[in-house]
Amino acid sequence: MQSISKGGGGAGVIAALGGNAEALAKIVGDGQSSTPSFELAALEKALPEIVRLNVEQRMARYDVKKDRAEVMGIAALVFATAARQLGISKLVAPGVGIREAVLLELAETAREEQAAAEGAHDKALLTAARGFANRVDHDTTHGEHVRLLARALFHQLRDVHGVPDDMGVLLEVAALLHDVGEVVNPQGHHKHSEYMIRWARLPGLDNTAREMVALMARTHRKDGARARQIINESPLPKDLRKQCLKLSGLLRIADSLDTQHRSRVEQVVATRMGNAIVLDLVVRDGPSRGDDQLLRKADLVKDELGMELRVTVARPVDPTRPNDPTRPVDPTRDPTRAVDPTPPVGPTVDPATPSGAIPVGPVRDGTS
Incomplete structure (x- = not known):
């Protein structure tokens, strides 16, 4: 126990796992069925009797099976000593143990x-x-x-x-x-x-x-x-x-x-705004007369989702002139790239997005 640091004040709460903790919670606990717990003071008060009784007496006195009666005395001593050393005043028995932890770990791994x-x-x-x-x-x-x-x-x-x-x-x-x-x-x-x-x-x-x-x-x-x-x-x-x-x-x-x-479209941000979906586009060469055709095949989505679609078009901002939104992007930039490696510059979702809006990000490709 010298390797365990002492706590301060004795006002802490700790989870005690396993069948021994559950058995002790029934013996000296607060009687709650959902998450039983017991005070260190109550455990220490009952400890002399638990340790003094033999296996058969524990089975009769506490209505436990033989395998539990054989180890619960030592378990009570360990819990009491560890809690006192750590400054813990209350132990909670949540009803789970190593078995559940292993199952959760296996599920997470799977x-x-x-x-x-x-x-x-x-x-x-x-x-x-x-x-x-x-x-x-x-x-x-x-x-x-x-x-x-x-x-x-x-x-x-x-x-x-x-x-x-x-x-x-x-x-x-x-x-x-x-x-x-x-x-x-x-x-x-x-x-x-x-x-x-x-x-x-x-x-x-x-x-x-x-x-x-x-x-x-x-x-x-x-x-x-x-x-x-x-x-x-x-x-x-x-x-x-x-x-x-x-x-x-x-x-x-x-x-x-x-x-x-x-x-042309380098980034797309789709946002739900009430009963409409708004597509904010960053287009390599900026707005053009033919942008009314961008949603020419939106009829199926409109019918299936029951929502209107709207689109906004903006030109990328030249990173060398961030304060000049009218300056065209560097013409040497590869137009086939869907996204720059640098953080995207273009239309963003207003922080004051109306209730029900879906915050979304730009085009990303994590599969190729």
Whole structure:
């Protein structure tokens, strides 16, 4: 006990774990059933009797089993001595022990391993999608940018669309491959994309996931009503059809944000404002006359989420002239990068965001 530092004042409370603590709490405790506890003074008062009794007498006196009666005297002595040395006046017996701690540790380890496995699976699936695109000689520059935008929208609006997180990688795969059918014919390429995805060698995609990816690629074009009809007529279960409609809606928006395949949108911040979703965009060349087309394919999301969509467009600020918001960004900067390595500069969410708003961040890519 000399290695245990003394506490100060004797007013502390400590948790006492295990069956012995629970047995002592029943003998000298306060009688609470939820979280029983006992005072050090009460334990010390009962200690001489507990230690004096033999095993059979403890079993009869305290109504405990033999294995508990054999050790509870020593346990009471240890608890009393440790509490006195530490300056503890009260011991709480929460009803848990080493077994529960081990189970919690195992559960936490399993959760971490599952998360790691899911992350590895997602990376492998995206790698397979890129490999397939390379094999058919499809340029994925546009697809990669749409993937970044779709991924940002999916995570920033998760509280709005309610689609499970593990579906996000299917949206990314669909974004990568939504135009792959152009290698067959640019005209009607969405139909070719659907066919190619259905028959592509994409390890990691089961039949259901492949169906969803193919449907998203098929419905990234044309009007929302036709997209809804195609997905609703698919063999997917009803709940997955609903999720697929929302994912397709997000893909359609991400694709429309890069309509001219120029990777203009460098950052997107999606915020819920009442019954509307506001997309604040940082655009490489600033606002232009064609910005009214940025949400030209938002009809499906509007219908599925029951919310209006609005967009604001701003030019990036040159970091060498932070006080000059009109100065254009350095033209030598790589326009294909979705995000600068430096902290983002552009539209931010006002701290006084109305109640119900979802604070979100810029496009981030943690998978490639």
